[in-house]
Amino acid sequence: MSLISKFATVGGATMVSRVFGFGREMLMASALGVGPVADAFNLAFRFPNLFRRLFAEGAFNAAFIPLFSRSLEEDGSEGARRFASEIYSTLFAILTVFTVVAWIFMPFLVQTIIAPGLAYCVDEEIGAQALSCAARFDITVTFSRIMFPYLACMSLMAMVSGILNAFRLFFAAAAAPTVLNFVLIGVISYALMMDYDKATTGFLMSWGVLASGFLQLAIVVIAMRHARFSVSLRMPRWTKGLKRLLVLAGPAALIGGITQINLFVGQAIASFKPGAVSILQYADRPYQLPLGMVGVAIGVVLLPELARALKAGRLKEAQHTQNRSLEFALFLTVPAAIALFIIPEPIIRVIYERGEFEPTATPLVASVLGLYALGLPAFVMMKVFQPGYFARENTRSPMIATMISAVANIVLSLALFQVMAEQGIALATTIAGWLNAGLLFWGLYRKGLWEIDRQLMKRCLLVLVCAGVMGVSLVAMMWELGDWLDPNDAVATQVLAILILVGVAMLVYFALAFATGAADRKLVMGLVRRRRPKP
Template identity: 75%
Template structure:
């Protein structure tokens, strides 16, 4: 299976999950709008979700996979099973203790980490017209957080099992598992709307839905692992050499791999000082997570095992080629996506969310944040490309320093810009921090001779920017022509075809230009199509 086809497998599964995530957010926006209950749910969900991203896309993909692969190669499957059981037993014990402590001390966690703004809140009607006292906002945030916190344990163990599957080159189950969360929450919200439940009841039902989804996702990957012929046993935790090495690598790797989520978490904690700001940030986060998830997660999952395997075999030229082609792939898809999200955020938000409790004023607020997030999209994906260059060499110290610098910059900028531009200041700070992190990571690789930029990369990146710019011009004029169909007050049956036509036309312009100019690597795509045709089995009677 080629590098591109592996990206396509993981990216395709992630794309399906993100599409259903859109449906989930659309229903949630219609049911809760921008208000205290939506804020409470998003604040409570962000904390365990942060750890999901840290573990699933950070620590275990960056630290566990190389160590597990080494055990598999040097000690065989029995040694790898022993190593995996050691890690699983320790992880299970630590997570159980952490969950119990968090449930007990949740009021302190909410007040100091999850939503410090609630501790100094002054009663005032929210932007959506809901009047819920600050004390009630605080209490429901605690309640939602307690219900959802065990989701953290499920996702952390899921991350380990996913790491095992990825090491065996079984990418699909781990990439598809998050779709279960979206299916369950879509069902929960639909049921709540059908029985006409009030907003607080909907929030409680959604919180329980998240918990159920956590167990369902964990069960899915465990079954996939068993079908792959591998299993782990729960034993008494012991301090071993393998565990010590994992902790040395995993701590910095979790921080580095989850920098985007850390920045978002910090932003939401600061945004808790303004009612409605947390929900605005969350709703803006979803549209730009579609390309970020499809491309960034695919690269993060596939690139590290491929790079580690090439370096262990001494194939340095292959490793350099893999890095350059991965960056090409990342920019080929994310640069035009960033241009589109920056130029037409308001029609996108209006079509996705503006109905029910989600008012036109909320559309303007969310769109302004989305436009600023879009500017950082290429940087966030490039972080996924640059980080494996360090992790595959078991170097976590260098990227950790870069990450700490950018995280510090994000906190300082968020605190300063929030008081000037509210939630837009937080989005701008997140974007600046993302570019700073990506720049520092690349500079470290380049200076140490670990990344050699080839001519094909330079040529294609320049052409991608040119094609994206031309597409952007077409989008700008297309938006002006279609403004009567895309303005506030237009019906959905007019908005949806107008926006769909605009997006399809922009995509057609970009991809046609990309193939004509050579911005797209036609040889890789041709080989992928030939391979898929070759793998296709004739149906009966053919």
């Protein structure tokens, strides 16, 4: 299977998950709107979901896959099974203790880490909101306790996914997160049908998150068994392999999850303003679709490919793989970023504006989405640059870059929140993303680990030109279709207008890309017609 085919396999499965995620967020917006219950659910879910993104989307794999692959090569299947069982048993024990401690001290965690703003809330601030400050705090603690074991499920799932990825079996791990969206869509639909109040709906959604965690873990375990590999629980022991994994996994988790860390920090700061947490979450969903399709696919597939090339001493192949991956990333994310920046409000209105989601919330969410969009290429580029370090078992350099950008994000979020509210948090996240991507690239380039070829330079410039022309055409079409995009028009008319905007924009961009050579025809054909592996 070609590199592009692997990107397509993981990206396609992730795209399905993100599309159903749209459905989930649309139903949630209709059921909860922008308010205290939505804030409580998003705050409670963000903490375990942070760990899901840290581990499941490549960070744990960045440490585990090279060690597991080495064990498989040097010690055979039995040695690899022994190593995997050691890691699984230790991880299971740590997560069990961590979950019990978190249950006990959850009020403290909510007050200090998850939602510090609730500690400074006074009832006069929330005015017509349905819940008092004490009730908002209590419901956030309750939701957090219910959902916290989801963290353990996702961490164990990440390890099993790493085993599957090491065997070049990408689909099950990429498809499993879709279960969360299926379960929550079902739960919210049931709550709407039964006309439950917001608090009860949030309570049921929290249990749905927990149930989906066990289901996702079961899916990857079954896939691992089908691959004729298994792990067993045993008494945890301190071994050389475990020590090496911890040395690599800690920095890798921090590095790989910078996007989610930034969002988590942003939501913690946003908890000082009622409704801001929900606004950030609703804006995050459209932004996550292209990020998931391209960024996650590259992060999962590129690391094993680079590791194999470097171990075999094929340095030119490694350089070619890195350049083509960056080319592929920019080819898809630059036009997506421009489109989301230009037309965020019509998109948000069509997706969310119904039920409990008031029209006054649409421009607030749209402005945040537009600022998030400006950082989209940076966050995907980070997924391309990070494997260049991980494949060489170097986590120190990218960890330093990540810490610098994380500090910048916190400082900027605190400063900009005072003058721009939730928009300031979005802008800080975007600036920190570009800072991190720049530091990662400079580290590789300075050490001679990345050689930019002429093909990459040429196509990157052409992509910018083509995307710029597409952006101009979008602005012109919005002017022509202004009446159709009027908020007072029927939803069907607005949807048709957006489809026309997106369709024409794609036509303009891809036509220019093929005509100018910004698109690699072989690359695009590889997405459409995958090459089968030779027997």
